[in-house]
Every structure is written in structure tokens, then in C-alpha cells.
Amino acid sequence: MNAHLARLCHLAAQPSRRIIGLMSGTSLDGLDVALCRLSGHGPGTRLELEQFRTVPYDEDTKARIRQVFAREQVSLEYLTLLNPWLGQLHARAVLDCLQEWHISPADVDLIASHGQTIYHAPRHQHQRPGFALNATLQLGDGDHVAVGTGIITLSDFRQKHIAAGGEGAPLAAYGDFLLLSSPDEERLLLNLGGIANFTYLPRSGGDASTAFSTDTGPGNTLLDATVRAHFPELAYDEDGRLSLAGRVHEGLLAALLDHPFFAAPLPKTTGPELFSAAYLTEAQRRSNTETLTLEDTLATLAELSAVGVARAVQAAFAERPAPTAVYASGGGAHNPALMAALQRHLPAARFASTDALGVSGDAKEAILFAVLANEAVAGQPVAIGAGRQRVPAVGMGKVSFPG
Ligand SMILES: Nc1ncnc2c1ncn2[C@@H]1O[C@H](COP(=O)(O)OP(=O)(O)OP(=O)(O)O)[C@@H](O)[C@H]1O
């Protein structure tokens, strides 16, 4: 038997595995690296987060990704080059982290690499005739990560979800259900990344098929892009200072909300392909708000993100009260303007951070991919969300051997 395959079979039979989860999201701030010890699988999964670091993307890396990121027309040669380039970059980032943590690559069992989403094209968004399918593309080739680190790597997790009938996202429900459901309360887990999404978790022991996650619209992406357009040296509106100094403009808000995405049935996914500078400019034109101050524009965009979340929660719980226990994660959870707007639109919610549940909000998405890899090698596919999302139980991720 191939020695790597034998090692993989051996790992699968162990009571626990040491897995590095890698995630780099739509904000392009960097690569999240989560070193996880995962014991068991399925509902018996236990997590110990041994180390976590975000390796920031330098300006050159951000510029390279932006050449193709969420763009309909790109150079095919550039895209082809970027795929292995990002794989090599991610491999080096893993090696740098391991060196810093004084851990040998030989002491890591698996890497679970999400890659960099370049384009997300659910059917409701692309509407191309002749393509009655959902699609998504992540770059950062898994073979390059495996060969570059010497560690067996699982990658490209979203394709199986699409092949089985999903939109390839959000996958959060799988990790959230296995790690964060509770016998005492039903929960909403709210992730405020570039795009916002939430997971509904029934009480643990309840029906896994009723758990589901959905995107709700923009999280930080429009806020970040607007700040960057005014202050190219700033990555975001730190602590929501500019947004908090502004006032919501109802006309602009109404124009922004006048998009079919907000009324589309759940679950749904989206990305910066839709929630782009062009979308904002068009709404500003329709509402005659091109000259609105930066502060008022940001206050309105924070409000938009909050209303998107609130509308999706109301749509999911039209028949009964929504869970009041809401645990926030992602960079937007550090933005007081966004959190204040959310509290106004979801007055019954009791907000806390997922940190209060023992899972770092900043690391949660990278941990998710480690959990998915753990399931792929050691678990049985779980029918999470099968009720609402109608995706049958599937294991996700493609295996790359280092040699
Ligand atoms: N102190 C802060 N004040 C305001 N905003 C913040 C703060 N810290 C982080 N953010 C926001 O969080 C963003 C990064 O969030 P995060 O890392 O969760 O995004 P992501 O993982 O790239 O997104 P996605 O989940 O969509 O893939 C920043 O770009 C910024 O908008």
C-alpha cells in the first residue's frame, strides 16, 4: 500500500488527530491558521485549540488577489499562476507558524486548507442561461500545500457540497453543530465576516437535520471598501469610530435594501460579486446620496448589514420566536457600530461572543475546516441541515499526499 495512504488509514483509526485548519476569507486580511487537536468524530467531537495566528497578507499579496477577486473578467494566465502561488504562500505560512510554535511538521497529522475564494456564483446570482448550477472557486492548490509542508492536506471542501445539491456555502453549520450545540438552549451563531451569516442550532441531541446556516448579506465588505476608497492606508473603520459619528440615511438604506437577495428564500449564499462598489454606487445614484458624508454612508452601511441579518432571522423564525442566545464571531463582532445596530434590530437577542463558549470567534472559521477534515477521514457523513438545505450527508475535501 502507498505509505501516505497507510498513514491516512492509521490516522483515521486514532482516537484523536492534530489538524491545522486554514482559512482566508473575503476581507483579504490574511490567512487564519488554527492548530487543533480533534478527538473523536461526529457528535462526539472534542476540540482543543492549541495555537492560533492570523498571518497577515502583505500589500503585494492583497494586490495580486484583487486582480481576480470577485471580477467577472480576468486574465486566465494570471488566474492560472495565482493558484499554485497561493498554495506555496499558504505552505510557507504554515511552516512559519510551526517554527514559531516550536512544532515539527512531522508532529502534525493533517492540513485542512480552504483556499482563497476568488469567485462565488450561486445560481440565483449568476443566472447564466445554459448553466443551471451553483459554482464557487477557491485558489491555493492543495498539492502545493502538501508538498510544501510535507503534511497530508485536504482542500477544496466546497465542491462536494455543490455536487450534492448545495451552494457550496455556508458550511459553518457542520462545525457549529458538532462543537457548539448545547442541551440547554437553542442558539444562533452569527458570523460577521466580509459577508454575514448565521447558523441555527437546535438543542444538542435534537434533530441534526434542522440545523442550518445561511448568508444574510454584507457584513464588513461594503464598510471596508468605502473606508479604503477614502483612506487607502486604512483596512477598516477601527472600532466603528467613523460609523458611530454618522447618521443612518433612510433613503440610501431603502435603495440598498431594494435588491431581490434580501427577499430570497433561505438558505442562500452571496459574496462581494454582488455586494460590490458598483452595487453601492447604483444605490447612491437612485437615492441621490452621492455627496453624503463618509460618516453617514458608513452608518447606513452598518445598518444595512444589521437589517440583512435581522430580516434573515425573521424569515427563518416566521412561525415561532427566534432563539435569543446569539453568539457572534468574525471581525465585525469587534465593530461596536455594527453590534449596536444589530441589537436595535434584534431587541430580544442576548449577544455574546463565541469566546464565551470556549471557541475563539476569530479562529472559528479556520477550526471549521479542521473539523470538516476530521469528519472526512474519521467520521461518517452527518446530515446536518438536510431538512432546510436538502443536502444529503457527504464528507468534504480532496486529499493531497506530500509525495
Ligand atoms: N476593531 C475593529 N473595528 C471594526 N471592524 C473590525 C475590527 N476588527 C476587525 N474588524 C472587521 O473585520 C474584518 C475582518 O473580519 P474577518 O476576518 O472575520 O473576515 P473574513 O474571514 O475575511 O470574512 P468572511 O467570513 O466573509 O470570509 C475587517 O476587515 C474589519 O471590517
Ligand SMILES: CC(=O)N[C@H]1[C@@H]2OC[C@@H](O2)[C@@H](O)[C@@H]1O[C@H](C)C(=O)O
Ligand atoms: C464562498 C465563500 O467563501 N463563502 C464564505 C464567505 O465568508 C462568509 C460567508 O461568505 C460564508 O458563506 C463562507 O464562509 C464560511 C466559512 C462558511 O462556509 O461557513
